[in-house]
Amino acid sequence: MKTDYKFSNLLGSVYRRGNLVYTEDGTCLLSPVGNRVTVFDLINNKSHTLPFAHRLNVARIALHPGGQLLLTVDEGGQAILSHFKRRIVLYRFSLKAAVSALKFSPGGTHFAVAHGRKIEVWKTPSTPGSTEGIDDDESGGLEFAPFVRYRQYVSHHDTVQNIEWSSDSRFFLSASKDLTARIWSLDPEEGFTPTILAGHRTAVYAAWFSHDQETIYTISKDGALFRWQYLPSPDVDPEMVAAEDERWRINDRQYFFQDHAHLTTAAFHAQSNLLVTGFSNGLFMLHELPEFSEIHKLSISASNIDTVSINRSGEWLAFGSSALGQLLVWEWQSESYILKQQGHFDSLNALTYSPSGDRVITCADDGKVKVWDTASGFCVVTFTEHTSGVTACEFARRGNVLFTASLDGSVRAFDLVRYRCFRTFTAPKRLSFSSMAVDPAGEVVAAGSLDDFDIHIWSVQTGQLLDQLAGHEGPVSSLAFAPNGGTLVSGSWDRTVRLWSIFARTQTSEPLQLQADVLCVSVRPDSKQIAVSTLDGQLTFWSLSEGTQEAGLDGRRDVSGGRKITDRRTAANVAGTKSFNTVTYSADGSVVLAGGNSKYICLYAVETGVLLQKYTVSTNLSLDGTQEFLNSRLLTEAGPKALLDETGEASDLEDRLDKSLPGSKRGDAAQRKTAPAIRVPGVAFSPTGRAFCAASTEGLLIYSVDAGVQFDPFDLDVDVTPESTLKTLARREWLKALVMAFRxxxxxxxxxxxxxIPTTDIGLVVRDLPEVYLERMLRHVAKEADTSPHLELNLLWLESLLRLHGRVLKERQGEFAEVVRMVQRAVARLQGEVMKVAERNRGTIDYLLGQPRVRKGVDGGGVRLKMLGNGVGDGGARGEDESMDDEEEGDASEWIGLE
Incomplete structure (x- = not known):
């Protein structure tokens, strides 16, 4: 089994904070998620997360107009310049201060950065291997000093909130909290002096140029919109106007009247004069300037809208709300949603894969159950029936039925075909269920609680409580059914694991004694072994049939890591992180995956007990518990600086008000007063074994074996080139040419x-195809079946591959499971299309056969029509050529057929 898993995608969270950016063509949207950036492809309905990560949460992002360079800056001012299309990091640089605004010039030669009240303009580094950027006379490789500061502007008296460039990249506008906006020039211009646009009564949020650059619009926090134009003084005679009398003046004032709400974000599309504004009550408005005519008004969120972005064509509007983790893309002309996603705004508790492997189900403390598509990265459906935190979720092995357990005292069954809750299981007394297990046949469901020591068993079909299993002397922490359905395994805080035979005539339980409280139990897929994780950090393996311990390992050193702010000891000596809270077997049972209240996920070999891999969930310093050592500079006389409440020092009144509950640590990560702690409450292997997912504080992390073929230099030599491959193909050496193309x-x-390759030689080529290329061949044929119109050719290849290599696919089904599923989907799609065409042709043929055939003949001076039967005995079987011969011979008969 392959164990070289790498980070693949981040689900479960779509937006946290920062600004949203569209690509140049307007088809992709970039959203900061924690310390990473996620790209949403709005056309193909897919999403992926860029592989690089910051050390803190991303605060601002900007995309180069050329579409290749992506600049991201975190909360500490650390910048990463990456190649957006290749997804690689080019440079890392420190801007040495928090960034409040970031914008590339339209020409792409410079970018402007706002640090507090100071503005810096930097030269854009050149892209390696291209001619983009500035000073590209010697471009083509990495630069020694790529970031060069071009100019610095210091005149504002408070934080700069927004920067906007003119279309010719010669000037830019800055809007600040000091109630003013200013006009700057990139280079000294003759006759130009920096201009101050003053007149607002509250902080100016943004300022924009019109499309012809003859007008400037400024908007402030209280909803006042000013239109500025270069006009003379009204006291001067229009006929005696001099050049020194003209300056930027307010020509018009408009106001947004929103009671008990203030403006939080705004964006302007100069080409269409479209103004979009968002307010703290979740309302957004569309206006057309300069008439200020209202186009639309809509409430899209229960909390304030943090950011808005408009694509280049002005058709799609993107909104982000950090309070609930919402991300919306709205087409205002058709008034429809292009994208509507919302992540969990509370910590994840559990997750599970669907039996097909294409869905991941997550549940969290916010009471929601979400179904995620692993291929697209989008949330398919959200269930909100639970009224409290959902603690466990599990699939029935047969059928599309999902079971969830919650702290609200109910266990619910959801139908994933009709997307509805069809069964609710409750106990005779109110309990908060914390663990759950489902029989592989889907007949019974069991749940355990931390409030009661009994295990409750319900019938899925009737919903009735069948039994309460008593025997544990402590809260039940974990439940698991053996895949063969004969045994229920339960773990408890009473330091025992019990094996229950609930389907036998006499329900017996066999206790297995351990040395510490049991946190998690997991059964191997072959039902022969169970893995038990205990509070002392031990991971023990027991025989399910014999009830004896087979192996054990000490995972305290592996799982311990990350020091919290409140810890007085080093990370190696903290007792709270030295245990595994979740353990799961792989599909073939050869390895186990374990995670806990730390930043590490450990992959162990079952037979040898060797640590195979150790995955770091996150290096985000914005989370508590990700660093090994504390920084002494962050320690004050009053304690750690991160624990000090600095709410009362904010400049705005609404920011000074503390609306959080005392002692509450749950809720959205963007609203917590203290940093959320890193932890891994759940891990799960995919049924194919080529991927696993982990529920973490940052979201749902997907790790997978790289689906792309790795470059192997030993497969290549100087003779293997595209030209030599085509020559080999011309010599009709089919197998050699195919292998060279794969290499x-x-x-x-x-x-x-x-x-x-001719169809007559397909069987010979497939027979001699090396097994090392079998997976690639199947994957290629499956993709061809989905994209190419060569229906029969693809089916011939599939038939030969499955007939000649079916034994290999069966013996190594864990390795070939993914491509076999791709082939199954392709064949099912082809079958459906062929059946549709066949049914349509059958109906057409039945209709044609049911039509009477008519022969028109001329007899003397009249015309007669004769109905023809089936062509038996009356010459009805004659063809077109025969009828033509009859006409030449003088027969006046003529066939009237269906063309």
Whole structure:
């Protein structure tokens, strides 16, 4: 089994804080999620997370107009310049202060950064291997000092909130909390002096140029919109106007009248004169300038809107709300949602894969159960029936039925075909269920509680409580059914694991004694072994049939890591992180995956007990427990600086008000007064074994074996080139050409060779195909079946591959499970399309056969029509050529057929 898992995607969270950015073509949206950036493809309905990560939460992002360079800055001012298309980091640089605004110039040669009341303009570094950027006379490689500060502007008296460039990149506007906006020039211009636009009574949020750059719009926090134009003084005679009398003046004032709400975000599309504003009550408005005519008004959130962005065409509006983790893309002309996603705004508790492996189900303390599509990265459906935190979720092995347990005292069953809750299980007395297990046959469901020591058993079909299993002397922490359905395994805080035979005539329980409180139990897929994690950090393996311990390992050193702010000891000596809270087996049972209240996920080999891999969940210093050592500079006389409440020092009144509950630590990570702690409450392997997911504080992390083919230099030599491959193909050496194309890993070349092989030789090529290329061949044929119109060719390849290599696929089904599922989907789609065409053709043929055939003949001076039967005995079987011969011979008969 392959164990080289790498970070693949981040789900469960779509937006946290910061600004949203569209790509140049307007088809992709970039959203900061914690210390990473997620890209949402709005056309193909997919999302992916960029592989690099910051050390703190991302505060601002900006995309180069050319679409290749992406600049991201975190809360501490650390910047990463990356190649957006190749997803690689080019440079790392420290701006040495928190950034409040970031913007590339339209020409792409400079970018402006706002640090508090100071504005800096930097030269854009050149892209390696291209001619973009500035001073590219010697471009082509990495620069020694890529970030060069071009100019600095210091005149504002408070934080700069927004920067906007003119279309010619010569000037830019800055809006500040000091109630003013200012006009700056990039280079000294003759006759130009920096201009102050004053007149607002509250902080100016943003300022923009009009499309013709003859007008400037400024908007403030109280909802006042000013239109500025270059006009003379009204006291001067229009005929005697001099150049020194003209300056920027307010030509018009408009106001947004919103009671008990203030403006939180705004964006302006200069080409269409469209103004979008968002308010603290979740309302957004669309206006057309300069007439200030209202186009639309809509409430999209229960809390304030943090940011808004408009794509280049002005059709799609993107809204982000950090309080609830919402991300919306709205098409204002058709008044429809392009994208509507919301992550969990509370910490995740558990997760599970669907039996098909294409869905991941997560549940959290916010009472929501979400179904995520692993291929697209989007949330498919959200269930909100639970009224309290959901603590456990599990799939029935047969059928699309999901079971969840909650602190509200109920266990619910959801139908994932109709997306509805069809059964609710409750106990005779009010309990808060913390663990759950489902029989593999889907007949019974069991749940345990921390309030009661009994295990409750319900019938899925009737919903009735069947039994209460008594025997534990402490709260039940974990439940698991054996895959063969014969045994229920329960772990408790009374330091025992019990094995229950609930389907036998006499329900017996066999206790297994351990040395510490049991945190989690897991059963191997072959039902022969169970893994038990205890509070002392031990991971023990027991025989399910014999009830004896087979192996054990000490995981305290592996799982311990990360020091919290309140800890007085080093990370190696903290007792709270030295245990695994969740353990799961792989599909073949050869390895186990374990996680706990730390930043590490450990992968162990079951037979040897060797630590195979150790994955770091996050290096985000904005989370508590991610660093090994505390910084002494952050310690004050009153204690750690992060624990001090600095709410009363904010400049705005609404920011000074503390609305949080005393002692409450749950809720949205963006609203907590203290940093959320890093932890891994759940891990799960996919049914194919090629991926696993982990529920963490930052969201749902997906780790997978790289689906792309790794470059192997030993497979190549100087003779393997695209030209030599085509020459080999011309010599009709089919197998050699196919193997050379696979070695080069050139998709177009593989497709060309694949389609050039004659159908009569497919069986011979497949028979001699090396097994090392079998997976690639199946994957390629499955993709061809989905994209190419060569229906029969693809089916011939699939038939030969499955007939000649079916034994290999069966013996190594864990390795080939993913590609086999791809083939199944392709064949099912082809079958459906062929059946539709066949049914349509059958109906057409039945209709044509049911039509009477008519022969028109001329007899003397009249015309007669004769109904023809089936062509038996009356010449009805004659063809077109025969009828033409009859006409030439003088027969006046003529066939009237269906063309």
């Amino acid at each position: 080069l890993n050139h998709p177009k070349l593989v497709t060309r060779v694949y389609r050039s």
